[in-house]
Amino acid sequence: MISSLTAEKLACARGERTLFSALNFRVRAGQALAVEGANGAGKTSLLRLIAGFLAPASGRLVVKIADRESNDADERGKLVGWLGHHDGLKPQLTVAEQLAFWAALYRGKADAAVLEQVGLSRQADLPCRFLSAGQKRRLALARLLVSKRPLWLLDEPFAALDVAGQSLVAQLMARHCGEGGIIIAATHEPLGLSNESLKL
Amino acid sequence: MNPFATLLLRDVKLAARSGGSAALALSFFALVATLVPLGVGADLRLLARVAGGVLWVGAVLSALLSLDRLFQGDFEDGSLDLIALSPLPLELTALAKITAHWLSTGLPLTLLSPLLALLFNLPGPATGVLFVSLLIGTPAVSAVGAIGASLTLSLKGGGLILPLIILPLLCPAVIFGAGAVSAALDGLGARDGLGLLAAFAFAAVLLSPFAAAASVRLNLGS
Numbered sequence: 238m239i240s241s242l243t244a245e246k247l248a249c250a251r252g253e254r255t256l257f258s259a260l261n262f263r264v265r266a267g268q269a270l271a272v273e274g275a276n277g278a279g280k281t282s283l284l285r286l287i288a289g290f291l292a293p294a295s296g297r298l299v300v301k302i303a304d305r306e307s308n309d310a311d312e313r314g315k316l317v318g319w320l321g322h323h324d325g326l327k328p329q330l331t332v333a334e335q336l337a338f339w340a341a342l343y344r345g346k347a348d349a350a351v352l353e354q355v356g357l358s359r360q361a362d363l364p365c366r367f368l369s370a371g372q373k374r375r376l377a378l379a380r381l382l383v384s385k386r387p388l389w390l391l392d393e394p395f396a397a398l399d400v401a402g403q404s405l406v407a408q409l410m411a412r413h414c415g416e417g418g419i420i421i422a423a424t425h426e427p428l429g430l431s432n433e434s435l436k437l
Numbered sequence: 438m439n440p441f442a443t444l445l446l447r448d449v450k451l452a453a454r455s456g457g458s459a460a461l462a463l464s465f466f467a468l469v470a471t472l473v474p475l476g477v478g479a480d481l482r483l484l485a486r487v488a489g490g491v492l493w494v495g496a497v498l499s500a501l502l503s504l505d506r507l508f509q510g511d512f513e514d515g516s517l518d519l520i521a522l523s524p525l526p527l528e529l530t531a532l533a534k535i536t537a538h539w540l541s542t543g544l545p546l547t548l549l550s551p552l553l554a555l556l557f558n559l560p561g562p563a564t565g566v567l568f569v570s571l572l573i574g575t576p577a578v579s580a581v582g583a584i585g586a587s588l589t590l591s592l593k594g595g596g597l598i599l600p601l602i603i604l605p606l607l608c609p610a611v612i613f614g615a616g617a618v619s620a621a622l623d624g625l626g627a628r629d630g631l632g633l634l635a636a637f638a639f640a641a642v643l644l645s646p647f648a649a650a651a652s653v654r655l656n657l658g659s
Contacts, residue, residue: 285658288522290518290521290657290658291658292658314521314522315524319518319519321515321518321519323513323514323515323518324514324515325514325515325516325518325519326514326516327510327514327516329450329451329454330454334450338443339519341438341440341443342443342520342524342525343440343523344440344524380519
């Protein structure tokens with residue numbers, strides 16, 4: 238299990254432009270970090286950097302697992318539960334098919350209880366092209382749950398969700414932290430947790 | 438089910454459901470094979486002579502139609518990020534996608550080819566060689582295509598550049614495949630051509646997942 242994620246003098250550059258530099262933070266198991274900043278400040282880039290898609294221009298990202306430290310991007314990626322801008326859903330597949338696919342790919346288990354939890358049990362056999370943006374977001378949340386990853390990277394987790402959906406997200410995040418997980422969320426809204434914030 | 442088989446099955450299912458990219462490739466192949474005899478005329482000997490080359494080129498071009506979507510769909514809707522973070526290595530992801538593309542395009546094209554060979558008056562033994570050469574060679578088309586598809590991933594209109602990248606790389610497959618059919622037609626053994634084709638396909642299927650995975654990684658970081 239992951240015990241902390243630490244950024245040391247982290248810098249990110251896209252092309253010629255430096256998005257941020259000398260970024261330091263530490264998130265421990267059970268904590269959440271809200272990443273705030275204007276559009277284009279580099280919130281998504283920071284998440285992609287943590288996930289290992291981008292390489293830092295300088296500095297390091299260190300994950301502590303048990304009492305071992307690692308700054309290997311591949312190893313870190315295998316801890317990440319990802320909720321990105323795009324929902325990663327196929328219009329042709331049904332809700333249940335998608336969840337079963339992602340669960341099998343992540344070696345998790347897709348049970349009906351997860352769909353129930355995100356409020357999609359009645360839509361299980363509906364192809365995703367009939368889902369609203371909010372329902373797609375809920376399915377993406379269900380995928381996050383079945384992936385069973387300790388380090389959640391959430392990009393605008395409240396986007397497209399109604400009030401009930403937003404409180405569901407807050408509830409799921411609180412539970413994840415309660416179970417010793419780590420959350421790093423890029424957001425414009427308060428997370429509703431006793432979290433730290435990072436301004437980019 | 439293991440992650441590899443899961444991804445493979447999903448891609449085959451998507452190909453079957455998305456308005457049938459396989460059906461599109463098959464229709465294109467059938468149309469090309471019908472147009473050539475109409476253009477060349479009813480010289481049966483000439484038709485049999487060009488059959489191997491025309492059908493091989495037709496099969497390669499038909500397979501190309503759906504190749505640009507190999508990674509593109511998953512890249513655009515964010516699935517590729519999630520697949521990259523899954524326990525399945527990107528190399529095996531590429532291999533699963535290559536296999537799914539072959540099952541939904543290369544294999545149906547191969548199965549259709551003996552029927553189209555009738556339009557060219559290709560004798561039985563040569564038709565058999567054509568069938569075997571496509572069976573061996575079309576996996577190489579999917580594999581080499583995967584390299585091109587992964588390279589053009591973040592380009593708008595990458596589908597137009599894709600053929601320029603992969604068609605030159607597929608010259609050996611067309612030469613050996615069509616050559617084997619011609620050899621069979623002349624009563625010479627087709628074994629040499631088929632052997633070289635098999636070697637080419639083997640190397641392509643073995644090596645291209647590494648190239649495609651490296652290129653996908655680059656694109657995810659862009």
